[in-house]
Amino acid sequence: MSGVEPSHRHTNVTTGTMENHRVCSPKEGKGKRLWKKVKYQLVEYHSLPGYLRDNEYIVGHYRADWPLKQTLLSIFTIHNETLNVWTHLIGFFLFLSLTIYTATKVPKVVDIPHVLRKADLHRLHECLPSLPSIPDLHKIREELKTTLPSMDLLPSLSGWHVMEHLYNCLPERFSHGNYSDVCVLTSAKEDLANMIASLFARPITRWPFFAFLGGAMFCLLASSTCHLLSCHSERLSGIMLRLDYAGIAALICTSFYPPVYYSFMCYPFFCNLYLGFITVLGIAAVLVSMVPVFQKPEFRTMRASLFFGMGLSGVAPILHKLIWFSHQPEALHTTWYEILMGVFYGVGALVYATRIPERWMPGKFDIAGHSHQLFHVFVVAGAYTHYHAGLVYLRWRDLEGC
Incomplete structure (x- = not known):
């Protein structure tokens, strides 16, 4: 009897035949429960399906083909995407708070107490x-x-x-x-x-500033969602990547709206020219990002270069502003903010494209400190810097008008 799995025999009432039904031993039942616990464990890079292979320098702690419920709950667990999710999710709530603050606390007409x-x-x-x-x-x-x-x-x-x-x-x-x-x-x-x-004061329109805040929130939330859900399936991963790239394009595009509009609001030709150009460029970036072939790892540098080029397109209106408004202290003040924002975005894109620092020590930065997490931090810092530039623009135009 030893070594033979216990079983019960009974007669099938329909066919009249005898059937064997295997009964799990206590040891085997414990094994099944253990398998349920370890079923959604993290895996290493070499075990990933092709669509999840993006950075060979991050060696382990991957999620792969997880059911949607476990994927959603993994926001509260530790893996190599945890900080990617939370850096931009916290950034989203930061900009949501700034939007509410701007709408309720920043006066519609700037205060003139003295x-x-x-x-x-x-x-x-x-x-x-x-x-x-x-x-x-x-x-x-x-x-x-x-x-x-x-x-x-x-x-x-x-x-x-x-x-x-x-x-x-x-x-x-x-x-x-x-x-x-x-x-x-x-x-x-x-x-x-x-x-x-x-009685005579009239507020300068706020829509360019709120367009930027909306673009920032969309970018941060789309990025956070992408990093959380992409491990579920290849189809969902593709959708999330498209959404992520669309969010980046939206942030870069709407970042131009406050400086261009408030700098050239008294010169409609240049205002419409610059706004139209960056809007068309932003739409083009979204369309290119929607093509699946550009989501492959070998096009990583090309994608980063495209968005970096969008950022560089802001040099023309900034120089134009400095030439025309060199006598305005606000023009110089906002330009320093914009230069700092560009530095944050540029360094972030460079870190992302070169995969520093994990390329120097593969496996050492799987959980914290790898290039994508640093890229996220630079993006939030750049957007926050631009928010302060927007406040300067609002005060300038509220006081001076055209």
Whole structure:
């Protein structure tokens, strides 16, 4: 009896024949449970299917052909894609927070607590004489009385009297950068000037800035999703790679929108020329990325060069901006941000293409520190730098207009 697997014999009620049914021993049942636990273990590079073979210098800790449930849950486990997923997922939530902050905290019209341009006073001078006939002016007058009870407001809120009163509030002049049309207001009188100036203030459109934020979020989320799900199957891997490349193209393309639009918003020809060119180039990059042949490892350098070339196309509008607005401190300020952004993107692309540092010590950077993770960090840093440049553009154009 020893060495023979236990079994039970019983009669099949349909056929009347005797059948043997194998009964698993306790030892074998334990083995099956163990197999269920190790079934979705990590494998080495040489065991991967062809579609997952991309970087031979990352030797182990791969997921391959995992079911969708286990693939999704692997976001919380350690493998060679864990940091690829989380570096851009954290970046996505960072830019989501920045978008909410920008929409709610960055004012629609930039605050002018201490400064009122004299050009606005001239506009006020021209517009106010015709306003006393408007019934709402009585409400404004009462609100000003309540807000500034110490001021002896004139009985009539005629334009000429208001202008005289405002000019009496402006005894001091100071230079702001290279400008001499800025006046200092002091004490409670600045409140009156700012309240009246706010009637004429108009916000500069925000859509180019939010287009950039949307492009950044799409790129980061698409990249994170790609690295998480590509191990599921060859078909899903192809779809995710296309989405990843589309996200990179969207980020590079929309990064041009704030600098080009806000630099040349007063010159529609150049504004439309540069925006149209980078948009067409971005669409072309997406279309090329959608062709499956360009997803093969041997085209890695070509893909990196294409996106690096898109970044270089921004040199023309930046130089143009510096030539035309050399007298504007904001032009130089934003250019330094853009140069830093370009350095981050360029170094990231170089690291990705050369596979540094894992090519120097294969297998040593499988979990942390390999080139793709560094590339992700540089992308987030570059996009965050560009966000700060966008804030400078908004303040510049809100204050100066055209």
